[in-house]
Amino acid sequence: MTGHDLAFLVVALVTGGGALLTVTSKNLVHAALFLAVTLSGIAGVFLVLAADFVALVQLVVYVGAVAVLFLFGLMLTRAPIGREALDNQNRGLGIAVSGGLFVVLSVLVIGAFGGTTAAEVGGPRVGDIGMVIFNTWVLPFEVLSMLLLAALIGAILLARRETGDSGEEQAPTRIDMGTAPSMEAERMARLEGGDDQAELTAGGDPGPAAGRGEGRA
Amino acid sequence: MATTSPPGVGLLKGLGVTIKQMFKPAVTQQYPHVKPDLPPRTRGVIALMDENCTVCMLCSRECPDWCIYIDSHKETVPPAKEGGRARTRNVLDRFAIDFALCMYCGICVEVCPFDALFWSPEFEYSEYDIDKLLHEKGKLREWMDTVPPPPALDEGADAPGEVATAIEKANQELEAAKAKAAEEARAKEQGEQAPAAGDAAAAAPAEPEVKAGEIDQETFDRLIAEGKSERIARSKAKAAYVKKEKQRLKEQAEQQAAAAPAAEEPKVEAGEIDQETFDQLIAEGKSERMARAKAKAAYVKKQKAKLRAEAEQAGGGDAVEAPAAEGSGEAAAGEAAPSAAPRKADIEVEGAGEIDQETYDALIASGKSERIARSKAKAAWVRKKKQEQMDAEGDA
Amino acid sequence: MSIAEMANAAAGLAQFSPAPSLLEIGDSFWLSAVLKIAVVLAVFFVVPLVVGYMEHKVMGHQQARLGPMEAGPHGSLQLVADGIKFIQKEDLIPSAADKWVFAIAPGVAMVPAILIFLVLPLGPGIWGVDFELGLFYALAVGSVTTLGILMGGWASANKFSLIGGLRAAAQLIAYELPLILAGIAVALQAGTLSLVGIVEAQSTFFIPGTEINLWYLFPQILGFGIFFIAAMAELARPPFDMPIADSELVFGYMTEYTGIKYAMYMLTEYAGMVSMSALMVVLYLGGWQLLPGVPMPGCGGSGNIFDCNALGVGLGVAVTLGKIMLLTFLMVWARTTYPRLREDQLQRFSWLVLVPLSLLNLAIIAVAKGVF
Numbered sequence: 001m002t003g004h005d006l007a008f009l010v011v012a013l014v015t016g017g018g019a020l021l022t023v024t025s026k027n028l029v030h031a032a033l034f035l036a037v038t039l040s041g042i043a044g045v046f047l048v049l050a051a052d053f054v055a056l057v058q059l060v061v062y063v064g065a066v067a068v069l070f071l072f073g074l075m076l077t078r079a080p081i082g083r084e085a086l087d088n089q090n091r092g093l094g095i096a097v098s099g100g101l102f103v104v105l106s107v108l109v110i111g112a113f114g115g116t117t118a119a120e121v122g123g124p125r126v127g128d129i130g131m132v133i134f135n136t137w138v139l140p141f142e143v144l145s146m147l148l149l150a151a152l153i154g155a156i157l158l159a160r161r162e163t164g165d166s167g168e169e170q171a172p173t174r175i176d177m178g179t180a181p182s183m184e185a186e187r188m189a190r191l192e193g194g195d196d197q198a199e200l201t202a203g204g205d206p207g208p209a210a211g212r213g214e215g216r217a
Numbered sequence: 218m219a220t221t222s223p224p225g226v227g228l229l230k231g232l233g234v235t236i237k238q239m240f241k242p243a244v245t246q247q248y249p250h251v252k253p254d255l256p257p258r259t260r261g262v263i264a265l266m267d268e269n270c271t272v273c274m275l276c277s278r279e280c281p282d283w284c285i286y287i288d289s290h291k292e293t294v295p296p297a298k299e300g301g302r303a304r305t306r307n308v309l310d311r312f313a314i315d316f317a318l319c320m321y322c323g324i325c326v327e328v329c330p331f332d333a334l335f336w337s338p339e340f341e342y343s344e345y346d347i348d349k350l351l352h353e354k355g356k357l358r359e360w361m362d363t364v365p366p367p368p369a370l371d372e373g374a375d376a377p378g379e380v381a382t383a384i385e386k387a388n389q390e391l392e393a394a395k396a397k398a399a400e401e402a403r404a405k406e407q408g409e410q411a412p413a414a415g416d417a418a419a420a421a422p423a424e425p426e427v428k429a430g431e432i433d434q435e436t437f438d439r440l441i442a443e444g445k446s447e448r449i450a451r452s453k454a455k456a457a458y459v460k461k462e463k464q465r466l467k468e469q470a471e472q473q474a475a476a477a478p479a480a481e482e483p484k485v486e487a488g489e490i491d492q493e494t495f496d497q498l499i500a501e502g503k504s505e506r507m508a509r510a511k512a513k514a515a516y517v518k519k520q521k522a523k524l525r526a527e528a529e530q531a532g533g534g535d536a537v538e539a540p541a542a543e544g545s546g547e548a549a550a551g552e553a554a555p556s557a558a559p560r561k562a563d564i565e566v567e568g569a570g571e572i573d574q575e576t577y578d579a580l581i582a583s584g585k586s587e588r589i590a591r592s593k594a595k596a597a598w599v600r601k602k603k604q605e606q607m608d609a610e611g612d613a
Numbered sequence: 614m615s616i617a618e619m620a621n622a623a624a625g626l627a628q629f630s631p632a633p634s635l636l637e638i639g640d641s642f643w644l645s646a647v648l649k650i651a652v653v654l655a656v657f658f659v660v661p662l663v664v665g666y667m668e669h670k671v672m673g674h675q676q677a678r679l680g681p682m683e684a685g686p687h688g689s690l691q692l693v694a695d696g697i698k699f700i701q702k703e704d705l706i707p708s709a710a711d712k713w714v715f716a717i718a719p720g721v722a723m724v725p726a727i728l729i730f731l732v733l734p735l736g737p738g739i740w741g742v743d744f745e746l747g748l749f750y751a752l753a754v755g756s757v758t759t760l761g762i763l764m765g766g767w768a769s770a771n772k773f774s775l776i777g778g779l780r781a782a783a784q785l786i787a788y789e790l791p792l793i794l795a796g797i798a799v800a801l802q803a804g805t806l807s808l809v810g811i812v813e814a815q816s817t818f819f820i821p822g823t824e825i826n827l828w829y830l831f832p833q834i835l836g837f838g839i840f841f842i843a844a845m846a847e848l849a850r851p852p853f854d855m856p857i858a859d860s861e862l863v864f865g866y867m868t869e870y871t872g873i874k875y876a877m878y879m880l881t882e883y884a885g886m887v888s889m890s891a892l893m894v895v896l897y898l899g900g901w902q903l904l905p906g907v908p909m910p911g912c913g914g915s916g917n918i919f920d921c922n923a924l925g926v927g928l929g930v931a932v933t934l935g936k937i938m939l940l941t942f943l944m945v946w947a948r949t950t951y952p953r954l955r956e957d958q959l960q961r962f963s964w965l966v967l968v969p970l971s972l973l974n975l976a977i978i979a980v981a982k983g984v985f
């Protein structure tokens with residue numbers, strides 16, 4: 001067993017353990033934190049494989065951004081503060097799906113790369129990666145960026161949801177103004193008038209009256 | 218924003234302000250190393266001049282926090298004059314302020330009618346135990362030494378009440394004495410031709426006594442016209458009358474004095490102190506404030522004595538001790554008509570504090586306490602003195 | 614033929630060979646590793662203290678105060694005293710808190726802050742490793758600090774902490790982008806991500822036709838401004854201290870922390886100031902070079918800033934530290950001068966001003982690089 005093997009073993013154990021804990025922990029935020037551990041472990045695996053650039057990408061994208069966004073979203077929406085647990089009872093299903101996926105992926109990977117042996121570990125340099133991406137693989141790269149763009153636009157659409165037709169989301173509760181229409185009318189006029197103030201809060205605002213009416217219908 | 222400067226200039230200006238400030242000296246006072254220079258009216262702690270306290274309880278009652286504790290007992294003081302009534306006096310046993318409760322409102326200091334409470338800028342009396350913030354008489358008295366002298370009066374301001382009264386009194390005595398001297402001088406002159414004293418009196422300008430009960434009609438009318446009640450108008454008018462009369466008398470006396478050979482007229486000036494007394498008190502370890510106050514009093518006293526002595530000389534070495542003219546022309550009038558026997562009350566005996574040794578010994582022998590013996594002996598001495606004076610005058 | 618060789622052949626790129634560190638002791642891996650760790654830790658613990666003292670004093674005087682005066686001459690040992698106090702303090706954990714997350718969060722925040730110092734060149738030969746991806750490494754590792762802050766904010770079981778943590782995360786995500794974009798422009802101009810390489814590139818970036826080299830500050834003044842502002846926001850330094858916002862959030866994500874854990878967070882912040890300043894020194898201010906166009910005394914090598922003798926090394930370290938102090942002074946100066954932004958202003962400023970500007974900066978540099 002060489003030093004490399006040892007390092008790989010440690011990193012792999014951390015990664016695997018993190019992954020297991022991610023799916024078994026009852027606390028959503030803990031799960032997300034273990035996910036971050038798993039992702040850092042994967043960065044470690046890349047490092048062991050001398051792919052330092054990919055390792056750093058893994059760190060900055062997955063740990064620094066994705067995991068943080070995960071946590072951010074959880075905390076912003078539903079995470080109980082402190083150590084309350086959230087759980088559901090679909091364990092069996094979960095085990096079945098992930099077990100099946102594991103088998104399929106293992107078979108595929110071993111089938112594809114099983115016979116390859118690397119005489120020496122030594123990954124390509126950044127410059128090389130850049131060269132290859134922007135020469136040989138420039139088309140897939142650009143297509144990928146289109147995918148990201150599409151995701152971005154989709155996210156914006158979801159977030160802004162002016163028409164209210166995205167499904168389950170309930171229209172925000174409307175405050176009954178009773179028989180005093182003046183204020184409501186004023187507010188509407190302000191909204192439609194494109195007042196700056198209204199613009200600022202438009203993200204969370206139900207939007208103009210028409211959209212809201214539809215949502216409720 | 219409606220500024221005309223391009224964006225960002227404001228930001229740079231802000232940086233300028235802070236960097237300039239950085240090179241200016243800091244305003245921090247390094248307190249434990251450097252004592253803060255507090256304004257003289259700082260409300261640091263409340264000091265008690267316990268000699269002045271009459272246990273009137275005003276402060277204790279007015280204190281919003283009820284944090285002044287006063288205990289006292291009554292003591293009987295023998296009558297000041299023979300035949301008078303024995304008086305009771307409150308003696309302060311305990312005076313404590315709980316500074317854990319005090320909110321430094323200063324009401325007690327304001328309300329004290331006898332100048333017994335003062336603000337001191339002393340502030341370093343914090344304690345680790347809240348109970349220790351209850352400070353007793355002794356401690357409060359010690360703080361008295363840290364009370365700064367009152368700020369100087371504005372230029373041209375009236376002298377404070379007490380001082381003004383003292384000066385006025387001294388001047389009046391002086392004038393009365395002079396008037397008397399002049400009177401006597403004239404009487405002597407005249408007496409050579411017409412030895413009848415009554416003539417001298419007749420020749421002297423009429424000196425009406427200030428009669429109680431008279432009112433100043435003018436003032437009275439004016440006040441009534443102003444819509445004051447009759448009672449008020451009457452009392453004010455009375456006061457006005459007395460004032461006017463006194464003024465008049467004084468003017469007369471002055472005129473006579475001007476004619477008299479005694480020319481030197483040193484007035485008792487406020488603010489002068491008796492250096493000797495001052496030095497002595499300071500040497501005794503009294504606070505400067507106290508020393509100054511006592512020295513002032515001493516000065517006034519001395520000055521009076523001196524004036525009186527001068528007046529006597531001016532009066533031709535008259536053997537009769539000058540009776541004090543207590544703000545009225547009575548003494549002068551009485552002098553002018555020696556047939557009228559001087560009343561006891563008009564004679565003041567100098568030198569309170571002397572005791573009649575004889576009486577004292579007798580009392581001690583009869584088993585009285587020293588305190589009582591002393592006070593009685595004092596009274597006896599005064600009585601004797603007065604008797605002597607009356608006798609002397611009667612001889613004259 | 615491997616992919617690398619293929620690409621090299623295509624582009625004619627030279628293989629990256631790391632510049633040697635002076636901290637290597639012979640061929641011994643372990644000895645030099647220990648030495649490097651010692652140096653990194655010393656820098657990590659000492660320089661932030663100096664910066665903190667400078668901040669105390671500068672802020673004091675700019676506010677007409679004296680600052681600390683009691684501990685040591687002119688209060689110079691104040692932070693040491695503070696550190697001792699923090700160690701002595703009881704380590705409180707709120708009963709509703711998530712104990713483990715609460716406990717490891719400051720560590721998660723602090724370890725990346727230490728790791729950054731590994732690649733920062735402090736002088737000729739004074740660096741842990743000359744990592745090919747140095748700049749990328751510094752920014753990537755730094756982004757993990759966010760995780761520690763978020764963890765701490767959530768685990769405290771305190772709404773102020775949670776809001777503080779969320780703000781910190783939102784802010785770090787928002788300002789990471791302009792920071793990286795500004796950094797990329799430098800890497801683009803230098804043609805390398807290695808921090809030592811960037812310093813070297815600045816020493817050989819001459820005004821055309823002269824022998825006077827220029828720091829990247831001059832062509833990339835816009836990028837420097839963006840980087841500086843984004844760095845202050847990343848560190849949650851006032852006026853970008855919304856995650857702490859003591860007037861609104863008590864003390865943000867640090868509200869529930871006491872003692873040594875709190876000290877770890879604070880140390881992370883100040884070490885962050887130092888490492889960000891050091892990065893700016895490397896990226897824009899020519900590293901340890903004294904002045905543009907002035908060769909380092911006692912040095913030779915590429916751009917006359919390598920292969921130095923003892924004098925050159927000492928001077929280089931002093932110059933770097935001096936520049937770091939200058940930049941941190943600017944941060945403190947901004948702190949005393951400007952009031953805190955509002956949260957929405959902060960987000961707007963990043964997405965609507967800094968990101969477009971940094972893209973513009975990148976475009977300008979790319980075009981210029983292509984033309985010249």
Ligand code: SF4
Pocket residue numbers: 263279280281282283284285314318319320321322323324325326
């Ligand atoms: S200062 Fe006010 S509260 Fe204090 S003892 Fe005097 S009256 Fe009471």
Ligand code: SF4
Pocket residue numbers: 269270271272273274275276277287328329330331332333334
């Ligand atoms: S008000 Fe003055 S005189 Fe009266 S009890 Fe208080 S301190 Fe004494």
